[in-house]
Amino acid sequence: MLFEEQPPEGEARFSDFDEYVRVSEPRTRERASAWKTAIGLQAVDGLRVSDYLVETAQRHIEGEISIDEAQNLVRNYYETRAARLPDEADAQEADKVSVNIAKLLGERSFSFSVPGFLATHRRIFEGVFEHAGMIRRCDITKKEWVLRGDTVLYVAYDELERTLEYDIARERGFSYSGLNMGETIAHIAKFVAGLWQIHPFLEGNTRTTAIFLIKYLRSAGFEADNVLFERHSWYFRNALVRANYRNVKKGVSPNPDFLIRFFRNLLLGEQNDLRNRAMLIDAPAEWSTPTSTPTSTPSSSEAVWANLGETTRRLVAALGESALSAKEAMTALGLKDRKNFREYTLGPALKCGIVCPIYPDRLNHPGQKYRLTVKGAALFNENKPANA
Template sequence: MERDPFEEYYRQLEPSKREKGNAWNTAIGLQAVDGLKTSDYLKDTAIRNIEGEISFEEAQELLNTYYEHKPVKEDDSRVEEADKVSARIAAILSENAFTFTPNQYLSIHKRLFSGIFEHAGTIRDYNVTKKEWVLDGDTVTYGSALDLKETLEYDLSVEREFSYKGLDIDEVIKHLARFVSNLWQIHVFKEGNTRTTAVFFIKYLRTLGFDATNDIFAENAWYFRNALVRANYSNLQKGIHETTEYVEIFLRNLLLDENNELHNREMHISGKYAFAKKPNIETQKPNIETQKPNIDGVQRLDNVSAISRKQIQMIYNELGKKEFFGRTNVEQLLNIKSFRANEIIKLMKELDIIIPVQGKGKGKYRFKVGNK
């Protein structure tokens, strides 16, 4: 894998450098959704911006000047597109301003593609189909050109009224996966839909308290697009049903710092590119069931999501006999963020399979073992 030119900036103590490095990395990585690659000049310009030598506006002006004087070569137009759109995405992701409205969605497309697409910021006026590798050449059924504005307004209004109160993190992830999949399926524009949707979604996730600018988007942008395709495709004759499972896995890595493997070949509807099948989370159930006598209340795990069930079993296997454990132990064991560790601990408390331990500091627990 090509070395990330912005890696050193993630470790900087100065937040602005770290945040700008993440923004540039995400912006450049998102070009992969359309098979585009940026130039070395763009990366050099990005580093100058991160170092504070030039502003985002100056970086974009440098790119404009560079391409005005650069000799035109075959396929240069797509590199120019990738460079300019990357700079614009990085600038937008570095801004705090955002409104969850259809106008904001259209505005993002206009900012990203002005001077590149004649239709920048304009709703398409004809129906589209796109041959997809992951669908073996078939296409998703996209929104009708007659109803695009109304559909966009409806989807955003439904999400705006939705309450996340009382949902556990698995339910949050599942809901977010369906929301972004539906938003993308509308395909409001002639081109540039995935990049626009990704930027809008990242900005929205921040309003929900998530940090969504990291190397997951940068390194797995094509996976993200293919996952959106699979979330919106059914072929009952072939036994294929739309599923958000791949978007959910992507979001778990993006938002919860999990390390689920992301392979495009696993999503191909033919199955001919898939790796040899490994036991999945569902096939782990029997192992969990055999542990029932060891964990008080574990019978109620039947109502818990498969991923949480697996994580609880891992915690029990490693920490079940310990005198006590805390959030840090869970974070390190599962390689997850503190937010997710707190959610898992809260869930285990609600299931009444762990109890607080006194005299060992705040937030220490042990499993209720040996009870049936």
């Protein structure tokens, strides 16, 4: 059967916590979203969580227990069952990894660095893999369903640390100035595809890349619709494979279109068709989907921009590539009432992630200034007047 090596498309998870996301207060929605993402990402390795994990997650979402208590409950559950049910290894991995991911996603701290990337893997797979957080010391290949059994060429083990350092340093120094939202998304997709292709760990590379990506997007001002990772994690992985696969003999080149389509849904709220079978090498013609991506009408960026007040849009234009204190920004806008500035100008910009403080952990820092996020710069470039 053609689909035996992949989860059926659109299959429901044990629990998607939709009710919590739809009607609950913000903190409860955040916890539910984190759990949905954590559980859904297990599909990239064909794993399923247990009913016990779902029940524990619900208790945490509802505020009955803390995330640390949830971790302890899951750990203790398997310590008492391991001797009797050794065949539960896959469920044990899925459960422990899910609760670790839910905890990571509940934290706002983030280090965009090689140590931060390695720490992400360590924290996700702590208590699961002995090599958690450790760079592999051998070369690897992986047979991919979407490549009909062929493999992506991953970075050689003796080049891993240097390649990681290079890719992350290059992204850290990259300027998004002048890019519109489409160009920004294409660049993010290229960076993530390159990071994944390094494959520095023996196992768990896709799940680590996904969580590192989500936290990076947050730092860039994006509140990504993480439900896509819950529903389309297998598509995300296959899209990464196709973005990195080259076979000259078969006339196949790396194709980022599938990954860009995923990111446009993730960050712009578009409804591009996400079907795994469309990515299969030499797929039947009727399985293919258009390579172009539709434009939202109106796009989410246009909607966000239109909903901002006039002074907030002027603030975005005033910041440009610089960082300004609240006083400097008020002067640039010709405003005098500090309270009104914070409530009606700066506040909306911070809330929707287009402006951020340079000292996010010390909002009252004496040297506090504000700058545009990647999202803010892209929104401005996409919506600014032609004569700006």
